[in-house]
Amino acid sequence: MNVNYLVSLVVVVALSFVPYFGIDAGLKMLFGIVIPYLAFAVFFVGVINRIVSWSRSPVPFRIPTTCGQQKSLPWFKQAKIDNPSTTVGVIARMALEIFLFRSLFRNTKMQLHKSENGPKITFQWELWLWLAALVFHYSFFVVLTRHLRFFAEPVPFFVQLLEKIDGIFQVGVPGVLISGFMLLLAATYLLVRRVIIPQVKYVSLVADYFPLFLIMGIAFTGIYMRYFEKVDIVGVKALTMGIITLSPQIPAGISTIFYVHLFLVSLLVAYIPFSKLMHMGGIFMSPTRNMANNNRATRHINPWNYPVKVHSYAEYEDDFREKMIEAGLPVEKE
Amino acid sequence: MADYPTSKELIDNVNYKLPKKGWMDTPTTIRKGMYCYAGNPKSLETVGFPNARQWNPLDEDWKLPENWQEIIHNGFKERLENFRSFKIFMDICVRCGACADKCHFYIGTGDPKNMPVLRAELLRSVYRNDFTTAGKILGKLAGARKLTLDVLKEWWYYLFQCTECRRCSVFCPYGIDTAEITMMGRELLNLLGLNIDWIATPVSNCYKTGNHLGIQPHAFKDMLDFFVEDIEELTGINVAPNYNKKGADILFITPSGDVFADPGTYTCMGYLMLFHYLKEKYGLDVTWSTYASEGGNFGSFTSHEMMKRLNSKMYAEAKRLGVKWIIGGECGHMWRVIHQYMGTMNGPADFLEEPVSPITGTKFENAKSTKMVHIAEFTADLIKHGKLDLDKSRNDHIKLTYHDSCNPSRGMGLLDEPRYVIQNVCNHFYEMPPNTIREQTFCCGSGAGLNAGENMEQRLAGGLPRANAVKYVHDKFGVNMLGCVCAIDRAALPPLMDYWVPGVGVIGLHELVANALIFPGENKRTTDLRGEPLLGMEDEADE
Numbered sequence A: 001m002n003v004n005y006l007v008s009l010v011v012v013v014a015l016s017f018v019p020y021f022g023i024d025a026g027l028k029m030l031f032g033i034v035i036p037y038l039a040f041a042v043f044f045v046g047v048i049n050r051i052v053s054w055s056r057s058p059v060p061f062r063i064p065t066t067c068g069q070q071k072s073l074p075w076f077k078q079a080k081i082d083n084p085s086t087t088v089g090v091i092a093r094m095a096l097e098i099f100l101f102r103s104l105f106r107n108t109k110m111q112l113h114k115s116e117n118g119p120k121i122t123f124q125w126e127l128w129l130w131l132a133a134l135v136f137h138y139s140f141f142v143v144l145t146r147h148l149r150f151f152a153e154p155v156p157f158f159v160q161l162l163e164k165i166d167g168i169f170q171v172g173v174p175g176v177l178i179s180g181f182m183l184l185l186a187a188t189y190l191l192v193r194r195v196i197i198p199q200v201k202y203v204s205l206v207a208d209y210f211p212l213f214l215i216m217g218i219a220f221t222g223i224y225m226r227y228f229e230k231v232d233i234v235g236v237k238a239l240t241m242g243i244i245t246l247s248p249q250i251p252a253g254i255s256t257i258f259y260v261h262l263f264l265v266s267l268l269v270a271y272i273p274f275s276k277l278m279h280m281g282g283i284f285m286s287p288t289r290n291m292a293n294n295n296r297a298t299r300h301i302n303p304w305n306y307p308v309k310v311h312s313y314a315e316y317e318d319d320f321r322e323k324m325i326e327a328g329l330p331v332e333k334e
Numbered sequence B: 001m002a003d004y005p006t007s008k009e010l011i012d013n014v015n016y017k018l019p020k021k022g023w024m025d026t027p028t029t030i031r032k033g034m035y036c037y038a039g040n041p042k043s044l045e046t047v048g049f050p051n052a053r054q055w056n057p058l059d060e061d062w063k064l065p066e067n068w069q070e071i072i073h074n075g076f077k078e079r080l081e082n083f084r085s086f087k088i089f090m091d092i093c094v095r096c097g098a099c100a101d102k103c104h105f106y107i108g109t110g111d112p113k114n115m116p117v118l119r120a121e122l123l124r125s126v127y128r129n130d131f132t133t134a135g136k137i138l139g140k141l142a143g144a145r146k147l148t149l150d151v152l153k154e155w156w157y158y159l160f161q162c163t164e165c166r167r168c169s170v171f172c173p174y175g176i177d178t179a180e181i182t183m184m185g186r187e188l189l190n191l192l193g194l195n196i197d198w199i200a201t202p203v204s205n206c207y208k209t210g211n212h213l214g215i216q217p218h219a220f221k222d223m224l225d226f227f228v229e230d231i232e233e234l235t236g237i238n239v240a241p242n243y244n245k246k247g248a249d250i251l252f253i254t255p256s257g258d259v260f261a262d263p264g265t266y267t268c269m270g271y272l273m274l275f276h277y278l279k280e281k282y283g284l285d286v287t288w289s290t291y292a293s294e295g296g297n298f299g300s301f302t303s304h305e306m307m308k309r310l311n312s313k314m315y316a317e318a319k320r321l322g323v324k325w326i327i328g329g330e331c332g333h334m335w336r337v338i339h340q341y342m343g344t345m346n347g348p349a350d351f352l353e354e355p356v357s358p359i360t361g362t363k364f365e366n367a368k369s370t371k372m373v374h375i376a377e378f379t380a381d382l383i384k385h386g387k388l389d390l391d392k393s394r395n396d397h398i399k400l401t402y403h404d405s406c407n408p409s410r411g412m413g414l415l416d417e418p419r420y421v422i423q424n425v426c427n428h429f430y431e432m433p434p435n436t437i438r439e440q441t442f443c444c445g446s447g448a449g450l451n452a453g454e455n456m457e458q459r460l461a462g463g464l465p466r467a468n469a470v471k472y473v474h475d476k477f478g479v480n481m482l483g484c485v486c487a488i489d490r491a492a493l494p495p496l497m498d499y500w501v502p503g504v505g506v507i508g509l510h511e512l513v514a515n516a517l518i519f520p521g522e523n524k525r526t527t528d529l530r531g532e533p534l535l536g537m538e539d540e541a542d543e
């Protein structure tokens, strides 16, 4: 029995209750100010640390995974993006990878059919993972950007614009912002997929469920605050502006659900540097994707290239000279 | 009775059911037919690999050095510090599973530990335990586990069930390359002397005698001379090659597999014929070398260092002979090494000239630093410029499909050059389905040193997806020949075809070229290089 998702769920639920008791115990300062500051400190230090630690390890060889025709003779049409030979090509490849999840777009589903005439293997284009991942990341991005309204006065125009687009479906008051729901939906899909596809479930760890539940928790509390509990926005903004201007204050009257939301966000932010969520940094540095396939045209330097013991021609000839002469093969020393 | 299941039994055993227990709690049993024999200690000694000893993978006791855990830990650390790829790949996998059903070994065995993601997790779990805070504190909850003897055995078993084909990497959103992880894992295993003999002994042979079977210089020459006789019999032309010739224009290096094993031998005859043609017609002077007589690099299946040691011979020999540049024959992993490692490891090759075809004047811009050109590139250029006299119809008895070898496809991008050559020497060519060719090509199942005899079941299972795609075009178009540009393919695919798609042969690109190549003054050809009658020549061929 794979208990990894239960563990994650229980942990996230338990953590959500922490601020409840905390706020009751009058620890608003702790949850509203201290923990968020700490979390962001951990985030920045941690992320920088991780990136520095990655960049400390050199890239000794140029090992791009090539996914199309190489640049060779002029009449062969090179796959300039999937098999780039220039920096521009690499940037295009990376951009497609980062913004459109190019590789995931290739995903297929294999099926083995057994029959009288022997096995038959088929491959089906599998778009759901790609689609869900795309929706997940983009709605996350929109939600995040929208939150900039809490950290800037006046609210920047692009945030207002984004909100307009986000609220395109004019339903109810306050207007429904679609991104939050998309985020929750996509996260739910990714979670369900993890639990019901046996292979994916088999390889999943606590570290895979935990951030999903955490994000779902964040999305849920966010949505709850906006549409149901209707927290005191003015108070919240006073708090966030206080944080950002380094003059923290705790305005009265903000309901506890906000502190739960903030606490979960803090956890997520602090968790990033130690987790697989670092893939957002790693993708930029992956040598199989961010290098040009021009190995034979331009020499790549390995900083730790060291001399090795080889079996030289001279030694070889010493081993076989007689036989070589007899066979009429030229030799250096008669 | 063969030592492996019938194809029906094999398929019946494949189900993708997963054990109830988690993978860390599911012990691994090393199963006959699915592993290769341990490396011969003598071979390890030749090249100075540590901990050479007689051992048996099936034994409880692997005769490891006292401090083996420490050796692995330090080796792991060193590699994390030396290879950004390794470090990043240890950290960022999200276990999305996109790679899971992309591996031919997973498809063919149904063994979950053959899912690329899980193969990598075998190492990652130990990485977490040894090198991450969460892993140290939370242990199993964080997906970490200690390196026990059982874990080590599991590594060995599954790292030698990966052919380093990189298919998984094509689908990974971060480009995580399980082949790279396997390479690191195998390096670690080598620190303990845990190799397989089909790798260790070729490595030692390549090091000592220059090629993987340990063919000595005179014997190497004998074997080629034997082909010279065959060719003369067939065409009436004596192709007399050069050996170790100083001052030749070009050094030619091909995997030694082509020299001794059918059907690679016919490809080798193809090279000999092509070079002779070019010499007679255009005065091109090509030499073979007995010292650098192995294009393949079995070292790359052990460690980067050994890869470099073996690869060094190519440049050393080119320098000694004073050639202008180098042409490389048809081989898969050989080209991964030449294309992605050689220049870095053993370059700069500033004693060679930037390759220009003296026949067509074409500059091989893409090889201007490494100075080594793939023979498919070279031949495609000759054809494009009308320098070869070809009679396509001499391949009319062949209905061809083409297998992209993993390494040239995903570590280089050599896709259209061989196809161009094929289109020009062959009238009947049919592609396999798109998900199984080009960068999505399926491995032959025997790469990265796994084409031994004792692991036949593993090879046949791993080759299933490839064979199945061939079967598709065989049933649909009557394909009877599988073309390729790799010596391991030529050794590994024939038994695979016999097993899954009887009636399909295997052929190298330059065998097809040589069939079609018209020599001035040659005898009328009634058969192909194999002595099979050409279409419409059945009667004459018999005489």
Ligand code: SF4
Residues within 6 Å of the ligand: B092, B093, B094, B095, B096, B097, B098, B099, B100, B116, B117, B171, B172, B173, B174, B175, B176
């Ligand atoms: S596709 Fe990449 S990220 Fe996804 S499970 Fe495989 S290795 Fe991990």
Ligand code: SF4
Residues within 6 Å of the ligand: B102, B103, B104, B105, B114, B115, B116, B119, B161, B162, B163, B164, B165, B166, B167, B168, B169, B178, B179, B182
């Ligand atoms: S490199 Fe090839 S053999 Fe190895 S795990 Fe990936 S797909 Fe499988």
